[in-house]
Amino acid sequence: MKKLMLLGDEAIAQGALDAGLSGAYGYPGTPSTEIVEYVQRNREAIERNVHLTWSANEKTAMEEALGMSYAGKRVIVTMKHVGLNVAADPYMNSALTGANGGVIVAVADDPSMHSSQNEQDSRYYAKFALMPALEPSNQQEAYEMPFLAYEISEKYHLPVMMRLTTRLAHSRAGIKRRKVLKENELHKPENPNQFMLLPAFARKKYKHLLSIQEDLIRESENSPFNKYIDGEDKSLGIIACGLGFNYLMENFEAGKCPYPILKIGQYPLPRKQIEKIMSECENILVVEEGMPLAEEMLNGFLGNTKIKGRLDGTIPRDGELNPQIVRKALNLPELPSQAIPDIVAGRPPALCVGCPHIDTYKALNEALKPYGKGHVFSDIGCYTLGFLPPYKAIDTCVDMGASVSMAVGAADAGLFPAVAAIGDSTFGHSGMTPLLDAVLSKSNIVVIIMDNDITAMTGMQDSQVTGRIEDICTGVGVEKEHIRVINPLSRHHEENVKIIEEELNYNGVSVIIPRRPCIHVYAKRKRKN
Amino acid sequence: MKKDIILAGVGGQGILSIAAIIGYAAVENGLNLKQAEVHGMSQRGGDVQSHLRISDREIYSDLIPQGGADLIISVEPMEALRYMPYLSQNGWFITNTTPFVNIPNYPDTEKLMNEVNSIPNHVAINADQIAKDMGANRSMNMVMLGAASVFLDIPYKKLEDGIKFVFGRKGDEVVKANLKAMKAGKDFAEENKA
Numbered sequence: 107m108k109k110l111m112l113l114g115d116e117a118i119a120q121g122a123l124d125a126g127l128s129g130a131y132g133y134p135g136t137p138s139t140e141i142v143e144y145v146q147r148n149r150e151a152i153e154r155n156v157h158l159t160w161s162a163n164e165k166t167a168m169e170e171a172l173g174m175s176y177a178g179k180r181v182i183v184t185m186k187h188v189g190l191n192v193a194a195d196p197y198m199n200s201a202l203t204g205a206n207g208g209v210i211v212a213v214a215d216d217p218s219m220h221s222s223q224n225e226q227d228s229r230y231y232a233k234f235a236l237m238p239a240l241e242p243s244n245q246q247e248a249y250e251m252p253f254l255a256y257e258i259s260e261k262y263h264l265p266v267m268m269r270l271t272t273r274l275a276h277s278r279a280g281i282k283r284r285k286v287l288k289e290n291e292l293h294k295p296e297n298p299n300q301f302m303l304l305p306a307f308a309r310k311k312y313k314h315l316l317s318i319q320e321d322l323i324r325e326s327e328n329s330p331f332n333k334y335i336d337g338e339d340k341s342l343g344i345i346a347c348g349l350g351f352n353y354l355m356e357n358f359e360a361g362k363c364p365y366p367i368l369k370i371g372q373y374p375l376p377r378k379q380i381e382k383i384m385s386e387c388e389n390i391l392v393v394e395e396g397m398p399l400a401e402e403m404l405n406g407f408l409g410n411t412k413i414k415g416r417l418d419g420t421i422p423r424d425g426e427l428n429p430q431i432v433r434k435a436l437n438l439p440e441l442p443s444q445a446i447p448d449i450v451a452g453r454p455p456a457l458c459v460g461c462p463h464i465d466t467y468k469a470l471n472e473a474l475k476p477y478g479k480g481h482v483f484s485d486i487g488c489y490t491l492g493f494l495p496p497y498k499a500i501d502t503c504v505d506m507g508a509s510v511s512m513a514v515g516a517a518d519a520g521l522f523p524a525v526a527a528i529g530d531s532t533f534g535h536s537g538m539t540p541l542l543d544a545v546l547s548k549s550n551i552v553v554i555i556m557d558n559d560i561t562a563m564t565g566m567q568d569s570q571v572t573g574r575i576e577d578i579c580t581g582v583g584v585e586k587e588h589i590r591v592i593n594p595l596s597r598h599h600e601e602n603v604k605i606i607e608e609e610l611n612y613n614g615v616s617v618i619i620p621r622r623p624c625i626h627v628y629a630k631r632k633r634k635n
Numbered sequence: 636m637k638k639d640i641i642l643a644g645v646g647g648q649g650i651l652s653i654a655a656i657i658g659y660a661a662v663e664n665g666l667n668l669k670q671a672e673v674h675g676m677s678q679r680g681g682d683v684q685s686h687l688r689i690s691d692r693e694i695y696s697d698l699i700p701q702g703g704a705d706l707i708i709s710v711e712p713m714e715a716l717r718y719m720p721y722l723s724q725n726g727w728f729i730t731n732t733t734p735f736v737n738i739p740n741y742p743d744t745e746k747l748m749n750e751v752n753s754i755p756n757h758v759a760i761n762a763d764q765i766a767k768d769m770g771a772n773r774s775m776n777m778v779m780l781g782a783a784s785v786f787l788d789i790p791y792k793k794l795e796d797g798i799k800f801v802f803g804r805k806g807d808e809v810v811k812a813n814l815k816a817m818k819a820g821k822d823f824a825e826e827n828k829a
Binding site: 109111113136137139140220221273274276277278279280349351352353354355356357360361428429430433440441442443444445446447449450451452453454455456457458459488491563564565 | 645646658662667668669670671672673674675676678679680681682686692693694695696697698699700701702703713714716717719720721722724737738740741742746747750
């Protein structure tokens with residue numbers, strides 16, 4: 107069979123589909139977005155009627171996935187690392203309810219924060235929840251792992267995490283497909299208490315979860331994804347997790363590493379192999395993409411001088427790995443390379459020419475001029491770029507929805523004006539609930555919902571609230587006359603400034619909706635017509 | 636056989652089409668391939684790059700090591716220079732000369748070109764102009780692919796097949812224009828290997 111050229115994200119999606127997937131749930135977030143997108147355009151998935159529409163946020167996605175598992179079907183839920191924080195409540199509890207149909211929680215981490223607010227390592231969440239995790243080092247493993255994940259998930263009645271990182275998520279390679287498995291038949295849980303977490307049940311379930319931890323370690327010890335590769339030179343043993351293995355092998359001609367290697371692709375860590383490498387080798391180098399999870403466990407609280415890695419500075423404590431960093435950690439001579447010529451200037455991302463957010467920010471800046479800086483709470487999306495010159499229009503970016511809630515808190519403290527600037531899709535994700543808070547506490551805020559018809563930053567996914575924003579705001583209790591729709595175009599500038607000023611002067615909750623499609627959506631529609 | 640290629644440009648300039656065509660040709664030629672892309676925030680007018688690795692042996696890292704690239708192919712001159720740390724000592728540097736200016740502190744173009752011309756193995760080609768002269772404004776990236784084809788060790792015919800594969804859905808006219816653009820780039824590189 108011909109190989110498929112797939113991104114790591116797409117390989118997971120294809121693997122899950124071939125392992126009998128019935129539903130993919132998720133919210134777009136770089137670098138995880140392409141998992142659900144692949145399912146959405148996959149002909150076989152469409153023919154099979156696999157669930158494939160985006161959810162409002164990661165929490166609803168995780169819960170919907172649990173519901174599908176309750177009904178006995180195999181399901182995948184996808185998110186970026188910070189999305190797992192949003193889904194943390196159902197995620198943590200899913201370790202107690204467990205799964206009926208197999209559940210994969212696919213989380214894509216973004217070390218070095220290419221498109222993120224932090225670089226948290228989701229493997230800690232797997233450990234926290236006492237859940238097994240699989241971490242591919244290449245696209246073929248990303249394809250194969252869903253088969254094993256569903257097997258484990260259904261054997262132990264437990265969701266399984268698949269953790270991947272930016273470089274694999276967005277790197278393409280050839281995939282060999284396996285035989286396609288049939289989807290599960292609809293079947294309710296055998297145990298009618300399985301998904302019931304009243305304290306009396308939850309306590310039993312937690313004891314059960316604790317009791318199977320040794321079994322999960324056995325699974326890891328026997329896993330095809332944890333490999334002990336012996337080497338003659340025992341002065342050093344290398345524990346390489348996920349992508350770390352690739353950067354290690356890159357530094358040896360034809361992958362011939364003289365040291366023993368323990369390649370980790372499945373957690374909890376395999377005790378037997380760890381004992382072997384620890385006892386046989388003089389020093390241990392731990393190479394892991396993300397935070398030093400394995401290294402911390404091996405070090406213990408008091409530390410162990412034979413262990414090298416991110417904690418002792420052999421590898422930088424933060425940021426993603428690459429071949430050079432691992433080369434240095436191996437004490438190999440640097441490859442000759444040149445510096446970036448001084449003439450090269452930085453080219454940070456910027457709002458596109460013709461972007462509607464530009465006109466919104468120009469009007470907002472003018473309306474806020476009398477009050478000085480420091481009044482605009484913003485959010486996660488393309489419009490976060492409005493912090494940069496020449497706009498300098500916003501002051502904060504914390505997490506999805508925080509613009510509205512932070513404006514509420516600041517207004518409660520007496521800050522005037524307090525403005526929230528949020529995008530349509532982010533509003534649907536987490537902006538509606540704090541708007542309810544604002545209405546209930548009669549907070550003096552102006553919420554600007556920039557409606558560009560799309561989830562733009564992650565690459566043009568549908569927005570859940572398109573066509574519904576005004577109804578949602580009135581439904582929550584915002585007064586109709588203080589929901590104002592404006593057209594962010596330079597020829598409407600004066601009028602838009604005036605409307606923003608009017609709402610700033612209204613003592614209560616106002617919503618302003620600058621509405622104009624993302625310039626890329628506009629261009630695409632124009633080409634089509 | 637091993638070719639490690641850095642593809643560089645600004646978000647939206649079409650480097651992923653170049654990657655897709657080389658990738659198609661390499662796989663059709665029985666080679667292994669890994670291709671790392673940039674998605675997300677940088678695509679909004681920021682610097683973007685793709686690491687394209689082709690080999691007849693197993694490829695481990697998705698990223699090319701610094702000092703290891705056999706080729707830099709850039710659709711923008713300043714972006715080409717940004718990846719100098721990746722270029723190997725005998726590597727080739729192939730760049731479009733038309734600047735993409737979307738920042739206030741874009742360097743003086745004459746100084747920029749002096750920097751480009753100081754690189755021993757380079758091909759500098761005004762791909763925008765060549766595409767425009769052919770009446771195929773949007774095929775600038777295919778002119779660049781043509782210029783790079785001279786250094787790829789992949790049969791030219793396979794690259795032509797790649798263009799047909801990638802652009803086939805857009806109709807014969809688009810395929811024809813892109814094939815012509817690639818040929819023009821190839822001819823230029825053959826005459827102007829510095």
